[in-house]
Amino acid sequence: MLEKEVINFEKTAIVGIVTQNQSEEKLNEYLDELEFLTFTAGGQVIKRFSQKMECPNPKTFVGTGKIDEINLFVKENAISTVIFDDELTPSQQKNISRIIDCKILDRTNLILDIFAQRAETSYARTQVELAQCQYLLPRLSGLWTHLERQKGGIGMRGPGETEIETDRRIVRDRISLLKEKIKTIDKQMSIQRSNRGAMVRVALVGYTNVGKSTLMNAIGKSEVFVENKLFATLDTTVRKVVIKNLPFLLSDTVGFIRKLPTQLVDSFKSTLDEVREADLLLHVVDISHPDFEDHIESVNQILQEIKSNDKPTIMVFNKIDAYKHLTIDEDDLITERTRKHWTLDEWKQTWMSNVGHDKALFISATRKENFEEFREMVYEAVRQIHITRFPYNNFLYPDYKDAIEKEEE
Numbered sequence: 001m002l003e004k005e006v007i008n009f010e011k012t013a014i015v016g017i018v019t020q021n022q023s024e025e026k027l028n029e030y031l032d033e034l035e036f037l038t039f040t041a042g043g044q045v046i047k048r049f050s051q052k053m054e055c056p057n058p059k060t061f062v063g064t065g066k067i068d069e070i071n072l073f074v075k076e077n078a079i080s081t082v083i084f085d086d087e088l089t090p091s092q093q094k095n096i097s098r099i100i101d102c103k104i105l106d107r108t109n110l111i112l113d114i115f116a117q118r119a120e121t122s123y124a125r126t127q128v129e130l131a132q133c134q135y136l137l138p139r140l141s142g143l144w145t146h147l148e149r150q151k152g153g154i155g156m157r158g159p160g161e162t163e164i165e166t167d168r169r170i171v172r173d174r175i176s177l178l179k180e181k182i183k184t185i186d187k188q189m190s191i192q193r194s195n196r197g198a199m200v201r202v203a204l205v206g207y208t209n210v211g212k213s214t215l216m217n218a219i220g221k222s223e224v225f226v227e228n229k230l231f232a233t234l235d236t237t238v239r240k241v242v243i244k245n246l247p248f249l250l251s252d253t254v255g256f257i258r259k260l261p262t263q264l265v266d267s268f269k270s271t272l273d274e275v276r277e278a279d280l281l282l283h284v285v286d287i288s289h290p291d292f293e294d295h296i297e298s299v300n301q302i303l304q305e306i307k308s309n310d311k312p313t314i315m316v317f318n319k320i321d322a323y324k325h326l327t328i329d330e331d332d333l334i335t336e337r338t339r340k341h342w343t344l345d346e347w348k349q350t351w352m353s354n355v356g357h358d359k360a361l362f363i364s365a366t367r368k369e370n371f372e373e374f375r376e377m378v379y380e381a382v383r384q385i386h387i388t389r390f391p392y393n394n395f396l397y398p399d400y401k402d403a404i405e406k407e408e409e
Helices: 024-041 064-077 090-099 107-118 122-139 163-194 212-220 262-267 269-276 292-305 344-348 371-389 400-408
Strands: 010-018 043-052 081-084 103-106 201-206 237-243 246-252 280-286 313-318 359-362
Touching: 010 024, 010 064, 024 043, 024 107, 043 064, 064 090, 081 107, 090 103, 090 122, 103 107, 107 122, 122 163, 163 269, 201 212, 201 269, 201 292, 212 237, 212 246, 212 280, 212 371, 237 371, 246 371, 280 292, 280 371, 313 371, 344 359, 359 371
Parallel strands: 010 043, 010 081, 081 103, 201 246, 201 280, 280 313, 313 359
Antiparallel strands: 237 246
């Protein structure tokens, strides 16, 4: 009989604030996501702390009374880590660490830690280490961190150089080295992309944990790692897929998230190049998530940042099998009907039925519901791109002449 695996989770507390720009409902959404991030990193959230403020306290993020309350709870409950929902400034992190005697992290640090755990290939590890070093550099004060041995020899250490200055120099040198290493790998990946020929490229994009890898496994018959945790996939996977008689390249990219650290966007440039160079985007959305519209907005914002928001796109609303809506009793005349009460059919009649140049599909990747319709829509989109690119290459299409005649009309 096999023994059950015992997982030791770190006891953590999470902290967020309600401001003029962030309502209590929005904060709860962010804290739910932060709790899932904490679970993914190997932590268990014991307590949530929140406070209403006009703006974050420049010294300790929350007020002095709240920081004392957190400190007391940490001592009484043996909490090992306190995680703040927003990125802390170096001075805030330093001041909080002086008051609370445990690990102090922010959302950015937590996401970087998850990326470090998930990085499998040498390239992914290099990208994550670069992001970590860029995050660490302004926060070295007081940490007295030794990332490696100090450089020795005559003339290698300046007169009166302090320990913290040495550490900063080590980190700067490491950043320069990692950037050069990434440049080399970027060139290799660029050559690999150019060697793929002129095949149509399709990229899966979307929020983290929406089912992109599951969808890729289903359509591409590949074995991409899948797990119900955030950022299960870091490395871009590219597979050749054939639908009917038409081959194309399908790539699975890293998932996006709200408040995505800028360091990660910069260091994962080549991973995002797969999106930049794609001919067609499949924007996968977890429609069962209550905040899926915010997720769409976050993904579109990042696509705009990397100048890929104008590409042909198919909206793929996944996990329809898990979609649930609130119901109202017929005798209930008080409860106001909101979006949380809408059925899938009602959602389809909203903006989803008229998404401009985009097309919308409703599927379940795990149960393969509406999967033939999905394959047909992808096939038609790829086919149109191929015909435009190779107007005289008609051997793939039996009905090529009909398509040309329709275009001429």
